[in-house]
Amino acid sequence: MESPVIVAIDGPSGTGKSSTSKAVAAELGLSYLDTGAQYRAITWWMLSNGIDVEDPDEIALAATKPVIISGTDPKAPTITVDGADASAPIRTPEVTAAVSAVSAVPEVRRRLVDAQRCAAAHAAQGIVVEGRDIGTTVLPDATLKIFLTASAEARAARRNGELKGGQSMAATQEALVRRDAADSGRKTSPLIKADDAVEVDTTGLSLDQVIECVVTLIEEKRAVR
Numbered sequence: 001m002e003s004p005v006i007v008a009i010d011g012p013s014g015t016g017k018s019s020t021s022k023a024v025a026a027e028l029g030l031s032y033l034d035t036g037a038q039y040r041a042i043t044w045w046m047l048s049n050g051i052d053v054e055d056p057d058e059i060a061l062a063a064t065k066p067v068i069i070s071g072t073d074p075k076a077p078t079i080t081v082d083g084a085d086a087s088a089p090i091r092t093p094e095v096t097a098a099v100s101a102v103s104a105v106p107e108v109r110r111r112l113v114d115a116q117r118c119a120a121a122h123a124a125q126g127i128v129v130e131g132r133d134i135g136t137t138v139l140p141d142a143t144l145k146i147f148l149t150a151s152a153e154a155r156a157a158r159r160n161g162e163l164k165g166g167q168s169m170a171a172t173q174e175a176l177v178r179r180d181a182a183d184s185g186r187k188t189s190p191l192i193k194a195d196d197a198v199e200v201d202t203t204g205l206s207l208d209q210v211i212e213c214v215v216t217l218i219e220e221k222r223a224v225r
């Protein structure tokens with residue numbers, strides 16, 4: 001029997017990782033895991049429980065306390081923290097502003113990486129896992145690794161489309177670039193392209209074109225296995 005296909009999709013913020021990964025997984029009948037949602041969930045728990053998110057020691061001590069469960073259906077992904085639906089609160093500006101500091105703490109990464117590997121190992125048909133360190137650290141033996149990029153201008157325009165004019169394009173771009181710099185600059189599992197990842201610059205591509213490109217890359221890998 002053919003072994004399950006494991007796809008790692010990494011890249012900076014706003015490059016289209018979530019939209020692409022969900023659509024590709026749904027089209028190919030694979031599971032889907034949003035690891036960014038897990039880092040957001042633990043950050044939300046820290047903020048809600050009075051943990052000082054500027055203090056790595058305090059974060060490390062609390063890192064294993066929340067129970068975080070991700071649902072892996074690409075058509076209806078879910079995330080709960082201690083049994084409560086966290087899908088909305090993890091997307092607030094407060095969580096977005098704090099998540100890079102929390103995710104830089106090795107104890108946080110250790111527990112989430114274990115959970116991510118476990119989800120991949122249990123995906124019977126295969127899985128698309130998206131994040132920042134999937135190809136380099138979480139699943140170094142993935143069948144296919146993709147690194148999505150896009151210009152900062154394109155990414156800010158996409159995000160502003162979602163935020164419906166809540167902040168200026170310049171402020172959105174500055175926040176994206178600052179978060180990428182923090183994620184790329186941390187010591188443990190920084191955001192970086194794996195040597196064997198295929199880089200796809202999505203700046204001039206529609207979402208449908210990116211999805212088609214990734215599906216084709218997966219089919220090509222499957223054909224030679």
Ligand SMILES: Nc1ncnc2c1ncn2[C@@H]1O[C@H](COP(=O)(O)OP(=O)(O)OP(=O)(O)O)[C@@H](O)[C@H]1O
Binds near residue numbers: 017020208
């Ligand atoms: N190729 C594309 N062309 C135009 N818009 C796109 C494209 N890819 C994604 N988008 C839009 O850009 C926004 C950001 O996409 P998405 O959330 O998938 O990015 P991401 O890389 O997962 O971001 P983050 O890392 O911040 O979670 C969404 O509104 C999405 O619909």
Ligand SMILES: Nc1ccn([C@@H]2O[C@H](COP(=O)(O)O)[C@@H](O)[C@H]2O)c(=O)n1
Binds near residue numbers: 040099131132179
């Ligand atoms: N594998 C990962 C995934 C995410 N992070 C951190 O979480 C933040 C939020 O991610 P989104 O994809 O939801 O924007 C991100 O900025 C990283 O700090 C990570 O460290 N590793």
